[in-house]
Amino acid sequence: MTKRLFIITGEYSGDMHAANVVKQLRALKCDLEIEGIGGINLAAEGVKLFADQKKMSAMGLTPKILLNHYKLGKSVVDYLKNEYKPDLVLLIDYGAFNLSVAKFLHKAGIKIFYYIPPQVWASRKYRINLIKKYVDKVLCIFPFERQLYAQYGIDTHYCGHPLVSQLPAPAAKRAFFRKYGLDPEKKLVSIFPGSREFELKNLMDIFIDAAEDLSMKHPDLQFCLSQAPNLSDEVFKKYTDNLEIPIIKGDNQALLSVSDALILASGTVALEACLYKTPMIISYKGPQLFYWIYLLVRCIKRVCLPNIIADKDIVPELVQDKATPANISLNIERLLYNDDLRKSHIEDLASVKKLLSDKNSSFEAAKVINEELFPIK
Numbered sequence: 001m002t003k004r005l006f007i008i009t010g011e012y013s014g015d016m017h018a019a020n021v022v023k024q025l026r027a028l029k030c031d032l033e034i035e036g037i038g039g040i041n042l043a044a045e046g047v048k049l050f051a052d053q054k055k056m057s058a059m060g061l062t063p064k065i066l067l068n069h070y071k072l073g074k075s076v077v078d079y080l081k082n083e084y085k086p087d088l089v090l091l092i093d094y095g096a097f098n099l100s101v102a103k104f105l106h107k108a109g110i111k112i113f114y115y116i117p118p119q120v121w122a123s124r125k126y127r128i129n130l131i132k133k134y135v136d137k138v139l140c141i142f143p144f145e146r147q148l149y150a151q152y153g154i155d156t157h158y159c160g161h162p163l164v165s166q167l168p169a170p171a172a173k174r175a176f177f178r179k180y181g182l183d184p185e186k187k188l189v190s191i192f193p194g195s196r197e198f199e200l201k202n203l204m205d206i207f208i209d210a211a212e213d214l215s216m217k218h219p220d221l222q223f224c225l226s227q228a229p230n231l232s233d234e235v236f237k238k239y240t241d242n243l244e245i246p247i248i249k250g251d252n253q254a255l256l257s258v259s260d261a262l263i264l265a266s267g268t269v270a271l272e273a274c275l276y277k278t279p280m281i282i283s284y285k286g287p288q289l290f291y292w293i294y295l296l297v298r299c300i301k302r303v304c305l306p307n308i309i310a311d312k313d314i315v316p317e318l319v320q321d322k323a324t325p326a327n328i329s330l331n332i333e334r335l336l337y338n339d340d341l342r343k344s345h346i347e348d349l350a351s352v353k354k355l356l357s358d359k360n361s362s363f364e365a366a367k368v369i370n371e372e373l374f375p376i377k
Contacts (some may be wrong), residue, residue: 006086007036008076009102010029010053010094012195012230013268015039017116017162018092018297022047024366030374048074066264069097077104087373092116096361097199102134115139115365121148122300122308128152139365142309143357157368160359167275171254180246186222187260187331191212194265195228197235202285204239207263209325211245214332225287261335263328266303270315272308277337277349279342281316285323305351315346
């Protein structure tokens with residue numbers, strides 16, 4: 001008998017993880033109809049999209065954004081309750097929207113699984129009570145989450161982190177440099193300014209000024225700028241016009257793996273870099289009001305995933321007032337030219353990988369979903 005699954009994602013990364021779960025479900029050859037809210041990755045897997053997620057990744061609390069989210073939430077709940085009637089809804093990341101939708105779906109008696117749940121251990125810990133109330137099973141990706149959810153009596157399956165099994169092998173450095181016309185005799189510092197226009201607006205000038213400072217001091221350095229695949233050329237060019245730094249799009253993980261040091265906006269990219277053992281700093285800055293709100297709701301002081309997982313200050317975190325070109329330049333210099341520091345930094349990054357399971361996360365998620373929908377009798 002055909003079962004129905006509906007997947008809700010809100011950002012590019014969630015769409016990518018969702019597509020990988022769908023691939024694994026297809027490989028299990030289960031009789032499954034799948035629809036969802038997503039983007040290009042889910043669509044490429046043949047999933048019928050109820051709505052495209054593009055507008056959902058906007059940042060801020062403007063009336064327009066809130067109204068768009070409200071309208072989409074109401075329409076998807078109505079559709080699932082009255083028309084599609086899924087056997088299971090899979091929420092992926094995107095906590096504010098997904099937990100709001102979960103409340104109404106739970107009241108309608110629809111079963112809900114949550115893959116990559118909100119990082120309640122980092123901020124807004126009260127959300128764990130909402131998860132306990134409205135979510136039937138949590139499919140978590142960090143080892144310490146399993147114990148946290150268990151303390152609250154929440155049915156949890158630890159899937160392992162998706163990056164461990166999905167991250168490509170390091171690129172061949174010489175071939176990569178040749179492909180993009182980079183100088184093999186110079187060290188490469190790569191800049192990842194984020195995947196949202198909000199981040200480009202707040203970070204790009206700071207990162208570029210740091211690169212210019214480093215370039216003047218160290219002629220043995222060269223720089224690359226990474227363009228996130230979800231950012232259009234039109235949007236990216238607004239912040240990079242007249243820059244002489246090469247821009248690389250669509251080869252971001254290879255770029256992480258061949259760089260000698262990285263200037264990163266905070267996010268999952270830091271964990272990707274960590275798994276490649278590439279020395280890095282993370283820096284982040286936003287409107288002061290949002291930062292004050294963040295300080296009120298956070299549960300831990302660290303912001304960088306490798307530091308959080310290791311419970312140790314491995315990667316320099318230059319946030320808000322510390323996010324200056326001078327601070328970034330100084331920390332990159334230390335990672336490049338202080339041999340002892342560089343060696344210990346790389347060793348600490350390697351230790352983080354050992355703390356993560358080698359499970360294939362998307363397969364684990366698909367297996368649990370399959371067992372729920374098609375139990376062995």
